[in-house]
Amino acid sequence: MTDAISVVGLVKTFGRTRALDGLDLTVRTGEVHGFLGPNGAGKTTTIRILLGLMRADAGAAHLLGGDPWRDATSLHRRLAYVPGDVTLWPNLSGGEIIDLLGRLRGGLDQRRRAELLERFDLDPRKKGRAYSKGNRQKVALVAALASDVELLLLDEPTSGLDPLMEEVFREVIREDQRGNGRTVLLSSHILAEVEALCDRVTIIREGRAVETGTLADLRHLTRTSIQAELTAPVNGLTGLAGVHNLHAHNSHVSFDVDASELNRVLRHLTDSGLRSLVSQPPTLEELFLRHYSAPTAARMAADGERSEVSR
Amino acid sequence: MNTLAGTGTLLRLALRLDRVRLSVWVIFLAIMPAATAAQYKKLYPTEQSLQAVSGVVSNPSLVALNGPLFGVSLGGLTAWKIGATEFILVALMSLLTVVRHTRTEEETGRLELVGATVVGRYAPLTAALLAAALANVATVLLVTLGLVGVGLPVSGSLALGAAVGLAGLVFAGVAAVAAQLTAGARAATGIASAVLGGSYLLRAVGDTGPTWLTWISPIGWSMRMRPFAGEQWWAAGLALGAVMALSIVAYALVGSRDVGAGLLPERPAPATGAPALGSPFALAWRLHRGTLIGWLVGMAVTGAILSGPANSLSDAVNLNQQVTDLLARMGGRKGLIDMYFAAVFGITGVVVAAYTVQATLRLRAEESSGRAEPVLATPVARIRWALSHLMFALLGTALLLAVVGVGSGLVYGLQTHDVGGQVPRLLAAALVQLPAAWVLAGLGVALFGLAPRLSSLTWAGLIACVVLLELGAILGLSQWLVDASPFAHIPKLPGSAFTGTPLIWLTGIAAVLVASGLAGFRRRDVG
Numbered sequence: 131m132t133d134a135i136s137v138v139g140l141v142k143t144f145g146r147t148r149a150l151d152g153l154d155l156t157v158r159t160g161e162v163h164g165f166l167g168p169n170g171a172g173k174t175t176t177i178r179i180l181l182g183l184m185r186a187d188a189g190a191a192h193l194l195g196g197d198p199w200r201d202a203t204s205l206h207r208r209l210a211y212v213p214g215d216v217t218l219w220p221n222l223s224g225g226e227i228i229d230l231l232g233r234l235r236g237g238l239d240q241r242r243r244a245e246l247l248e249r250f251d252l253d254p255r256k257k258g259r260a261y262s263k264g265n266r267q268k269v270a271l272v273a274a275l276a277s278d279v280e281l282l283l284l285d286e287p288t289s290g291l292d293p294l295m296e297e298v299f300r301e302v303i304r305e306d307q308r309g310n311g312r313t314v315l316l317s318s319h320i321l322a323e324v325e326a327l328c329d330r331v332t333i334i335r336e337g338r339a340v341e342t343g344t345l346a347d348l349r350h351l352t353r354t355s356i357q358a359e360l361t362a363p364v365n366g367l368t369g370l371a372g373v374h375n376l377h378a379h380n381s382h383v384s385f386d387v388d389a390s391e392l393n394r395v396l397r398h399l400t401d402s403g404l405r406s407l408v409s410q411p412p413t414l415e416e417l418f419l420r421h422y423s424a425p426t427a428a429r430m431a432a433d434g435e436r437s438e439v440s441r
Numbered sequence: 442m443n444t445l446a447g448t449g450t451l452l453r454l455a456l457r458l459d460r461v462r463l464s465v466w467v468i469f470l471a472i473m474p475a476a477t478a479a480q481y482k483k484l485y486p487t488e489q490s491l492q493a494v495s496g497v498v499s500n501p502s503l504v505a506l507n508g509p510l511f512g513v514s515l516g517g518l519t520a521w522k523i524g525a526t527e528f529i530l531v532a533l534m535s536l537l538t539v540v541r542h543t544r545t546e547e548e549t550g551r552l553e554l555v556g557a558t559v560v561g562r563y564a565p566l567t568a569a570l571l572a573a574a575l576a577n578v579a580t581v582l583l584v585t586l587g588l589v590g591v592g593l594p595v596s597g598s599l600a601l602g603a604a605v606g607l608a609g610l611v612f613a614g615v616a617a618v619a620a621q622l623t624a625g626a627r628a629a630t631g632i633a634s635a636v637l638g639g640s641y642l643l644r645a646v647g648d649t650g651p652t653w654l655t656w657i658s659p660i661g662w663s664m665r666m667r668p669f670a671g672e673q674w675w676a677a678g679l680a681l682g683a684v685m686a687l688s689i690v691a692y693a694l695v696g697s698r699d700v701g702a703g704l705l706p707e708r709p710a711p712a713t714g715a716p717a718l719g720s721p722f723a724l725a726w727r728l729h730r731g732t733l734i735g736w737l738v739g740m741a742v743t744g745a746i747l748s749g750p751a752n753s754l755s756d757a758v759n760l761n762q763q764v765t766d767l768l769a770r771m772g773g774r775k776g777l778i779d780m781y782f783a784a785v786f787g788i789t790g791v792v793v794a795a796y797t798v799q800a801t802l803r804l805r806a807e808e809s810s811g812r813a814e815p816v817l818a819t820p821v822a823r824i825r826w827a828l829s830h831l832m833f834a835l836l837g838t839a840l841l842l843a844v845v846g847v848g849s850g851l852v853y854g855l856q857t858h859d860v861g862g863q864v865p866r867l868l869a870a871a872l873v874q875l876p877a878a879w880v881l882a883g884l885g886v887a888l889f890g891l892a893p894r895l896s897s898l899t900w901a902g903l904i905a906c907v908v909l910l911e912l913g914a915i916l917g918l919s920q921w922l923v924d925a926s927p928f929a930h931i932p933k934l935p936g937s938a939f940t941g942t943p944l945i946w947l948t949g950i951a952a953v954l955v956a957s958g959l960a961g962f963r964r965r966d967v968g
Contacts, residue, residue, distance in 0.1 A: 178966075178967075178968060181817075181818050183814060183817060183818070183966065183967040183968060184966040184967065184968070185964075185966060202822075203820050203821070203822045204820065206818060206819050206820040206821075207820045209818075210818075211815065211818040213811065213814055213815060215811060216811075216815075217810050217811040217812050218812070219724075219727070219728065219812060220548070220624075220625055221625070221727065221728070221731070222710075222727060223710030223711055223712065224710075225710070225711060225712040225713045225714065226710070226711060226713070226714040226715075226718055227714075228714070229713055229714030229718060229719070230714050230718050230719065230723075230724060231815055231816070231819060233714070233718070233719030233720075234719065234720070234721070234816065234819035234820065234821055235819045235820065236820065254712045254713070255709055255710050255711070255712045256710060257710050259548065259624060259625065260624075270815065273815075283818075
């Protein structure tokens, strides 16, 4: 099976700013791919290039087996797009805009449209100017989700939605995934959303992919938090490789440990006599924060780790 | 809470945002009268030459266009020539400023951001009105100084300056009310502009017929201040009264509505799109139709009203010998009527071009607001999307000119019992303006495609055409500069011989500009 999206070494500059700096991104057909990054990392620029709205300065991008710039019109028949900041025509009603965008895309499923309106609790009779940010977002979501397309490009689609509606969005995407096997590129900075929905994730920072892989892969790269109650005070932990943030108080210890060293460190603990043990799997959030808190150091670390994942 | 809290801050913000825009407006408004007066001083140095030219301009058709000539003097002639143009432009400056800082801010949600800080309910409106008022006061001062500088009497100079400033203030008030009526800035600008167009036409009818119509027109009040011709200062009272009344209404309306809402009811919108709403063309029709229909009504009325006085031209009183001789050489009565229509259509062409520019720049407005993006992410090709909007710019312009021509032809034809002859004749005379307006559309598309950030310079192109048309000859600008305006090459129909060559050239230039703009748009980044 070919990849739905494959991007290699994409570069895009705006004046002096280098929005994309050699970005690599692969989205396999049928998967929900999380595209994570802070504001200004280049997520929207990437999606605009994939839509053929912008032309890359260097690198190659393939979308559904075509060239997103050259074959824009024919490719757009097979995809739907939800922008992160939806602006609507002030004089058109939400219902009219949904129908218009659906028809421009080649028709939409009326039953599905009605169902989505119901689930997202959206009133289609209001004029575009009267909608709140969240409701504008819903108009674009319904228009995209009710279209019969192979690929969804969603640019921070839940920004402005309340938690209830975020949940509805997740359900809809999950059902869709089970039923139709659509490919989804989901750009987001909401980690819980990505953890809940995505098969694989690419983390982008300053225009480059710093991590990519399945959630399991990525978790593997991060540290597990350990809290242990031991039968006797333990020695020698400080000297072990891969142990960080060690706090020891009598027989109680807490620390973070690199996934690669977990086995050895645990053996050391059991040797000392374990009374109780709490371990917390790494969250995407920690991974994310680690990449973004210390810019250059993190990037260098990330480069090393990236090669590890691809191996 | 103090309902005016924060007015000072908002006023400074408005002036900061508009510092370039308003400065250009004010300087332009100040230069025009002084430059006209200076040029007339050279052209008509003697009392006799002033008398002669005054005889020519006192015929009903020119009265309809520019208002009556009140005084045979350098100042009187200057006020007559430049007055109507100044009043309309200052009104536009004021109404655009007020709508921009009230309804546009509200529609975009920026006012909400500001409104959540310590800002009183009436502060935004007050700040907008004060910004417009400051610009008008500056205009009054500079116009007066300029005219005095040329050597005109102080009291007349001040009267003309005040007449200009008061016209501006009245339309700031009109815009303040219009901005409360609708939820859309575009509609508010439309309402205020329609009032402006209406008051120009009321005055045109009033000055050539039932005089009372002039007295209900704000433009009429400014003219009736009679600068340099025994100033009627009390006419300023009418304008000031109207400013007060309009402000009271606007403040009352602000007090009784919610932020974001208008007073005119929003009709319940359809829950589904009509079956036809499924193509970029259908979308463009929805976006352009309100503006186009408004313009069509306006231009039909304009065509009908401005052809009213044509037939009475022969009755033009007290033409002196010199003028009668001149007319005889031009083809007598018929020649004079043709000249009048040619002048009317020449002005109409530039006015209609404002629609052309507005409709063309819709492309950029759609793009920069982000509304083009979802459409271009569907299988709609860029060129098809652009053409759907351009059709309205190009063909809408043709339709507007046709409506002016047919309107004039019907009214004049009915008066002369020659509908069958006049309608096609005047329709053709109106339509020859089309290629020149298309060149401006071409300029707009070229900028949109090749230098999108500079798109709004198309308006500068239109303003240049207005200046060259209205003042090129008076200001003694060199011929090549006057010829830079596409409108300078349009045959003066009816009356003159028809020559197709310039029309073909202009259409060709427009086509090349449009094509290069579209080619650029295909290659560039969107957004």
